[in-house]
Amino acid sequence: MELDFLSAGFVSALFAIVLIDLVLAGDNALIIGLVARNLPKNTQRKVIFWGTFGAIAVRAVMAILVVYILDLPGFMLAGGLALVWIARKLLTPEEQGAQNHLVKGPATSFAGAIRTIVIADAVMGVDNVLAIGGAATGNVLLIVLGLAISVPIIVWGSQLVIRLVDRFPSIVLLGGAVLAWTGYSMVVREPLLGPWFEGHPATRLVAAILIFSISLAPWYTARMAEQTKPLVVILPGVLVWMLAFEIVASVWTLQMDYLRATETGEYVLEAARWLGWLPLVAAYLWLHERVMLRREHAARS
Amino acid sequence: MLLIRQSNRANNAVRTTSVGGELFVASVVICMILASFGDAVDPALFGEAGLEFAIFDFGGELSVLAMRHWHLLQLLVAGAVLGVGLAVLRVGAAAVVKALRPADRRAEEKVPIRL
Numbered sequence: 516m517e518l519d520f521l522s523a524g525f526v527s528a529l530f531a532i533v534l535i536d537l538v539l540a541g542d543n544a545l546i547i548g549l550v551a552r553n554l555p556k557n558t559q560r561k562v563i564f565w566g567t568f569g570a571i572a573v574r575a576v577m578a579i580l581v582v583y584i585l586d587l588p589g590f591m592l593a594g595g596l597a598l599v600w601i602a603r604k605l606l607t608p609e610e611q612g613a614q615n616h617l618v619k620g621p622a623t624s625f626a627g628a629i630r631t632i633v634i635a636d637a638v639m640g641v642d643n644v645l646a647i648g649g650a651a652t653g654n655v656l657l658i659v660l661g662l663a664i665s666v667p668i669i670v671w672g673s674q675l676v677i678r679l680v681d682r683f684p685s686i687v688l689l690g691g692a693v694l695a696w697t698g699y700s701m702v703v704r705e706p707l708l709g710p711w712f713e714g715h716p717a718t719r720l721v722a723a724i725l726i727f728s729i730s731l732a733p734w735y736t737a738r739m740a741e742q743t744k745p746l747v748v749i750l751p752g753v754l755v756w757m758l759a760f761e762i763v764a765s766v767w768t769l770q771m772d773y774l775r776a777t778e779t780g781e782y783v784l785e786a787a788r789w790l791g792w793l794p795l796v797a798a799y800l801w802l803h804e805r806v807m808l809r810r811e812h813a814a815r816s
Numbered sequence: 817m818l819l820i821r822q823s824n825r826a827n828n829a830v831r832t833t834s835v836g837g838e839l840f841v842a843s844v845v846i847c848m849i850l851a852s853f854g855d856a857v858d859p860a861l862f863g864e865a866g867l868e869f870a871i872f873d874f875g876g877e878l879s880v881l882a883m884r885h886w887h888l889l890q891l892l893v894a895g896a897v898l899g900v901g902l903a904v905l906r907v908g909a910a911a912v913v914k915a916l917r918p919a920d921r922r923a924e925e926k927v928p929i930r931l
Contacts, residue, residue, distance in 0.1 A: 527887030540819045608828045609821055639818075668819075676819045680826035685837025687820055687829035692845050693888065699852065716856050723852030727845060737830040 518654050525657070531650040531693050532661040538605060538690030539646060540668045540676050541639030543570055543632070550628045558625055566632035571666050573637045574644060578662050581648035582655065588707050594645055595701030595726075601642045602694035602730035605687065636669075649697045652704075688734060695730035699723050711765060718761050725754040745803050752799075753792050760788045839902060844895030847883070851891060854884030 518525040543566075551562040584590050622628035643665060651657035668676060680686050703712055703719055712719055728751050736747050820826040833841075886894070 523889065524887050527889040530892075531888050538818070538820060542819050542822060545822075605818070605820075606830055608830070673819055673822075677822050677826075680820050680829075681823040683837065684823075684825045684829040684833040685841055687826050688833055688838065688841040689844065692841055692848065695845075696848050696888070696891075699848075703855070718856075720849075720853050720856035723849055723855075727849060731845065734830045 518652065518657070520656070525654075528650055528652060528654065528657050529660060531697065532647050532657060533664055534686070534690050534693050535643065535646040535650060535697075536661065536665045536668060537676055537680070538687055538694075539601070539643040540665065540673070541636065541643070542673060543567070543636055543639070543669045544673045546635045547632055550622045550631045554622065554625070554628060558628075562622075562625060562628045562632070565629050567670055569629055569633040570636035570640075570669055573633050574640045574665065574669075575662060577637065577640060577644040578647065578658050581644050582653065582658060585648050585653070585701075589705070591701050592705040592708065594649055595698040595705070597642075598646055598649060598694050598698030598701065599726055599730045601646065602691045602698065603733060605694065606691045606731065606733040608733075640665075646694060646697060649701045650693075652700075691731060691734065692727075695727050698730065699726045702726065715761055715765065718758060721754050721758055721761075725751055725758070728754070745800060748799065749796055753796070756792045756795075757788070836899075836903070840896060840899040843899035843902065844892055847886075847891045847894045847898065851883040851886050 518528060547563055547566045550566070551559045554562060585594055622631055647658060647661035647665070651661060699722065702708070702722060728747075732747050732751075736744060739746070820829075825832040883891075883894075
């Protein structure tokens with residue numbers, strides 16, 4: 516999709532990239548500090564410089580790769596699904612103790628320190644680069660701008676970002692919603708699925724609600740009462756059920772429109788589509804209830 | 817590790833965010849889903865009886881179809897407007913409910929009557 520410089524679409528995509536950079540920024544300064552803490556003072560300065568340089572270089576290479584990879588059939592869908600997972604991970608609170616798993620311990624040599632910093636940044640930056648690639652819709656200028664925004668955050672901006680998200684935690688929620696929206700637009704832009712979505716326009720709405728309900732589940736689960744929490748599984752489950760029937764109908768060219776059904780088999784299929792999920796939901800609720808009761812019993816004894 | 821994990825409030829954003837912030841994000845998400853609703857309707861369906869639909873668009877369902885081409889910034893502005901509207905509605909509804917609520921039977925005699 517071509518976006519004119521400073522058009523509404525361009526500015527919107529740039530805003531999405533800034534938001535993604537803010538919420539998915541990795542803590543490189545902490546990792547560099549942890550890795551370099553046992554090295555001599557002279558080597559520490561070199562490690563900070565070359566570590567930062569290596570991290571930026573790795574991010575630039577990944578950004579270039581993402582532009583080409585997302586053009587390949589199937590990768591847009593995979594990227595969109597990965598963004599759904601990233602949005603979920605972003606909104607799920609993490610324990611403070613689980614923070615330094617990327618760094619096993621302080622490095623003892625210059626090469627070891629640089630290697631650890633670069634690998635850690637590559638691991639931390641994959642989600643960021645993928646999300647920027649998705650939000651940029653293939654526009655190279657936007658990807659360069661996204662990189663230009665994320666680099667100062669890597670080098671100097673960490674404290675500013677922490678202060679900002681600490682003051683306005685809703686930025687994180689908004690970031691999760693924008694990631695889900697980007698994931699949805701990547702899934703519907705997938706060249707392999709394009710003709711299918713054209714033929715089944717209603718499935719786009721189902722896909723959008725499915726993606727939002729999965730991505731934002733940690734958010735609304737926190738607001739729900741214990742008895743209504745199974746809805747977090749049931750709603751996406753029913754949407755997947757409906758989508759599966761659409762897919763089966765187009766793969767086996769079955770008649771799925773109840774207004775056009777004429778044979779008994781078609782009516783049975785329709786009944787299975789609209790009512791078949793009810794016994795599954797009932798079985799899930801029964802199982803959920805049993806598990807909850809068992810847990811309660813175990814907690815008491 | 818993400819920078820937001822360094823801040824306890826941001827790490828736990830689903831619980832620590834303000835009511836206003838949450839309402840704003842929820843409104844933006846509603847607008848995003850409405851925009852995808854515009855994507856989901858085949859425009860050819862309305863080609864034949866476009867005027868008739870436009871006249872009887874009481875529920876605004878057709879107006880929503882225009883959102884299919886909206887960008888993120890437009891969705892954010894729409895979300896903000898929707899959020900403010902919902903907040904005003906909530907305050908108004910709360911005032912109406914409060915006015916309609918009858919006084920406590922035991923306090924009936926103590927209701928001040930101004931002449």
